[in-house]
Amino acid sequence: xxxxxxxxxxxxxxxAILAAIGSVLPYPGNVWITNPDLIxxxxxxxxxxxxxxxxxxxxxxLIWWERKxxxxxxxxxxxxxxxxxxxxxxxxxxxxxxHKSTVKPREADTxxxxxxxTAYMVASLLIFGILPISSGWNSGALPLTLxxxxxxxxxAPLFIFVSAWSSNNKYSLMGGMRSAAxxxxxxxxxxxxxxxxxxxxxxxxxxxxxxxxxxxWFWGPLFLALIVFVAAMLAEMERxxxxxxxxxxxxxxxxxxEYGGMLFAFFMFTDYLRALIGSILVVLLFLGGxxxxxxxxxxATSFPLAGIVWLMVKTYIVxxxxxWVRASLPRVRxxxxxxxxxxxxxxxxxxxxxxxxxxxxxxxxxAFGCIPSLGT
Amino acid sequence: xxxxxxxxxxxxxxTHGLWNLRVKIDGEVIVDVDPELGYLHRGIEKISEDRxxxxxxxxxxRTCYVAGLAWEHLYIIASExxxxxEPPERAEYLRVMCEEFQRLGSHIMWFSAFVxxxxxxxxxxxxxxxxxxxxxxxxxxxxARMTYEYMRVGGVRNDxxxxxxxxxxxxxxWLMARFDExxxxxxxxxxxxxxxxxxxxxKANDCIAHGVTGPMLRSAxxxxxxRKDRPYAAYDRVEFDVAGADSxxxxxxxxxxxxxxxxxxxxLRQVLDWLDRNPGPVMARELPRWLGAxxxxxxxxxxLLKRNYPKGVGFSSIEEPHxxxxxxxxxxxxxxxxxxxxxSPVFSNISAARQYLVGYxxxxxxxxxxxxxxxxxxxxx
Numbered sequence: 048x049x050x051x052x053x054x055x056x057x058x059x060x061x062x063a064i065l066a067a068i069g070s071v072l073p074y075p076g077n078v079w080i081t082n083p084d085l086i087x088x089x090x091x092x093x094x095x096x097x098x099x100x101x102x103x104x105x106x107x108x109l110i111w112w113e114r115k116x117x118x119x120x121x122x123x124x125x126x127x128x129x130x131x132x133x134x135x136x137x138x139x140x141x142x143x144x145x146h147k148s149t150v151k152p153r154e155a156d157t158x159x160x161x162x163x164x165t166a167y168m169v170a171s172l173l174i175f176g177i178l179p180i181s182s183g184w185n186s187g188a189l190p191l192t193l194x195x196x197x198x199x200x201x202x203a204p205l206f207i208f209v210s211a212w213s214s215n216n217k218y219s220l221m222g223g224m225r226s227a228a229x230x231x232x233x234x235x236x237x238x239x240x241x242x243x244x245x246x247x248x249x250x251x252x253x254x255x256x257x258x259x260x261x262x263x264w265f266w267g268p269l270f271l272a273l274i275v276f277v278a279a280m281l282a283e284m285e286r287x288x289x290x291x292x293x294x295x296x297x298x299x300x301x302x303x304x305e306y307g308g309m310l311f312a313f314f315m316f317t318d319y320l321r322a323l324i325g326s327i328l329v330v331l332l333f334l335g336g337x338x339x340x341x342x343x344x345x346x347a348t349s350f351p352l353a354g355i356v357w358l359m360v361k362t363y364i365v366x367x368x369x370x371w372v373r374a375s376l377p378r379v380r381x382x383x384x385x386x387x388x389x390x391x392x393x394x395x396x397x398x399x400x401x402x403x404x405x406x407x408x409x410x411x412x413x414a415f416g417c418i419p420s421l422g423t
Numbered sequence: 424x425x426x427x428x429x430x431x432x433x434x435x436x437x438t439h440g441l442w443n444l445r446v447k448i449d450g451e452v453i454v455d456v457d458p459e460l461g462y463l464h465r466g467i468e469k470i471s472e473d474r475x476x477x478x479x480x481x482x483x484x485r486t487c488y489v490a491g492l493a494w495e496h497l498y499i500i501a502s503e504x505x506x507x508x509e510p511p512e513r514a515e516y517l518r519v520m521c522e523e524f525q526r527l528g529s530h531i532m533w534f535s536a537f538v539x540x541x542x543x544x545x546x547x548x549x550x551x552x553x554x555x556x557x558x559x560x561x562x563x564x565x566x567a568r569m570t571y572e573y574m575r576v577g578g579v580r581n582d583x584x585x586x587x588x589x590x591x592x593x594x595x596x597w598l599m600a601r602f603d604e605x606x607x608x609x610x611x612x613x614x615x616x617x618x619x620x621x622x623x624x625x626k627a628n629d630c631i632a633h634g635v636t637g638p639m640l641r642s643a644x645x646x647x648x649x650r651k652d653r654p655y656a657a658y659d660r661v662e663f664d665v666a667g668a669d670s671x672x673x674x675x676x677x678x679x680x681x682x683x684x685x686x687x688x689x690x691l692r693q694v695l696d697w698l699d700r701n702p703g704p705v706m707a708r709e710l711p712r713w714l715g716a717x718x719x720x721x722x723x724x725x726x727l728l729k730r731n732y733p734k735g736v737g738f739s740s741i742e743e744p745h746x747x748x749x750x751x752x753x754x755x756x757x758x759x760x761x762x763x764x765x766x767s768p769v770f771s772n773i774s775a776a777r778q779y780l781v782g783y784x785x786x787x788x789x790x791x792x793x794x795x796x797x798x799x800x801x802x803x804x
């Protein structure tokens with residue numbers, strides 16, 4: 048792994064540019080412009096900008112990936128005309144939504160109506176400042192990245208409910224209430240499944256969790272936790288079979304019925320952003336993150352940005368599974384969803400915690416092989 | 424949340440047409456419903472009084488846009504009775520073929536819409552893809568994919584193009600294989616059973632009390648099918664079974680419709696064989712002169728003048744894809760029917776909505792209404 052982090056790269060970049068500008072400036076200017084505080088401040092901004100652009104591009108690529116996969120599942124070709132194999136279709140769609148006017152219902156509450164989607168998107172983007180995409184991508188060595196990421200992830204129902212309630216539409220309100228009920232119900236098994244990972248890895252830090260999986264990915268020993276996590280994540284992402292809050296057959300478009308133009312684009316974009324976050328979390332927690340098992344030849348793991356590429360490949364494969372589920376399952380009903388959440392998922396999650404505890408105690412299970420790094 | 428009325432429609436993804444279902448809900452539970460029809464009323468019955476007998480056929484195509492040929496058939500049987508005209512046997516077989524292909528097309532269309540109601544998107548496109556093959560067949564012998572204008576008083580407009588029966592058999596083989604695929608995608612899923620079993624129950628007594636017919640009635644254990652009970656056209660000369668179920672719920676209606684499609688394929692294979700063996704005329708020879716014009720070929724002899732033509736009334740009822748449709752035509756002499764009265768099965772089926780919706784949840788409305796197979800064009804006319 049290279050020692051250069053994204054932050055150090057952006058710091059060097061800003062430093063080099065400012066030094067070049069400073070070398071042609073007269074006396075007070077050249078000292079002021081190479082001021083370390085200014086360089087640090089600008090470096091953070093550049094870091095954030097790179098992160099934002101990378102995130103957005105990835106999300107747009109993810110939408111394309113889903114469209115193409117769904118097309119194949121449905122025996123059609125999906126977007127084909129804008130760009131190679133429709134790669135630029137989402138940019139065209141986004142541009143179309145961008146230059147539409149925002150139509151606010153007259154009786155809607157302006158503050159809630161406008162701030163809901165914005166806060167929803169910003170809160171979800173915030174997670175990308177926390178998620179370690181590769182060894183050099185995490186913005187800071189926080190000891191509790193996992194908790195922070197999941198805490199920010201669970202902001203969403205609040206913003207959805209705010210925008211649903213303030214649009215002053217019965218369908219939106221029902222969708223918002225369903226969304227809040229569903230997300231709160233599935234937050235619990237999601238966190239409990241994560242606890243199993245934390246017990247085995249012995250850390251709340253995502254980077255540590257990934258390095259603990261250097262030799263053995265957690266999906267094998269923690270298979271039950273993986274199942275619970277993926278199912279709860281499907282509910283958190285509001286995808287079929289758990290897409291009740293925006294069940295188009297009964298609630299028109301659910302909580303975003305009254306939204307159009309750019310605000311609708313915010314919602315759509317953030318849905319996929321959260322899908323991306325969910326898939327990345329699955330990879331980080333259960334599928335070894337950016338590390339590869341030792342049997343992979345060194346040539347494949349040592350090229351520049353190898354970690355990011357590995358992680359993204361895994362992420363897109365995990366997301367393909369989500370798309371597969373979407374293409375082949377019907378939607379469940381609200382009461383059934385909540386019943387499954389409280390009656391089945393939570394006991395299963397607790398069971399997976401128990402299994403994780405047993406695993407840590409025993410350290411070596413013949414069925415799963417040994418996990419050498421356990422119990423440090 | 425206290426009880427409130429919400430309007431599901433007229434623009435709502437659940438409706439599958441232009442109508443409004445007013446629902447009174449208490450939280451997520453349905454307390455009362457009030458279906459409102461009439462948004463798509465075009466006055467087809469009244470317009471028919473001002474049209475030539477054969478021109479009314481174009482209006483019949485537009486009563487139900489997914490089952491146009493079935494409605495043409497209904498109208499043509501009634502008007503032939505009113506006009507005392509006997510169609511040749513080959514025309515009757517061709518009409519049976521039309522109606523059964525139409526049943527396939529309509530049921531596949533229903534399947535596509537129904538699976539979307541429970542959140543399945545993939546079978547929607549599978550259904551539309553397979554329905555296209557049926558539409559291709561329609562196009563090859565009627566010239567149109569949607570509004571066919573194929574039947575005429577005294578027969579049908581034209582015979583089949585060469586090679587049609589073989590192409591049709593290929594399509595039927597393909598469809599039979601696809602029906603199993605549909606079943607895997609729906610019945611093979613536990614979620615489907617969770618959503619649809621014991622849902623929207625309408626028992627046989629209630630069906631009969633509300634005049635509910637078609638697959639809804641048959642799914643309640645009443646094996647009533649006009650093709651069997653009161654055979655018309657060539658239905659007494661083909662073999663098939665009446666599909667049925669006992670559960671009276673959404674799954675039952677699904678099973679009945681899937682079985683009906685398989686039976687339609689069975690009927691179609693017999694009809695195609697018969698058509699191959701028995702060439703012949705497709706129009707009655709002794710048509711009144713004024714009825715031949717302007718499109719249909721005119722018989723060589725036996726022209727009857729308008730003033731001499733006998734008066735009469737004609738009643739017909741057929742097993743349309745949605746249920747039992749009825750037509751009553753009064754012929755007071757002349758080129759136009761004096762009165763055309765149509766009875767749509769969908770109208771009765773929707774009217775019983777309170778019976779099969781109250782007590783379930785809002786999320787159950789799309790599957791239940793989807794299982795009714797709503798076609799607003801024919802209920803509003």
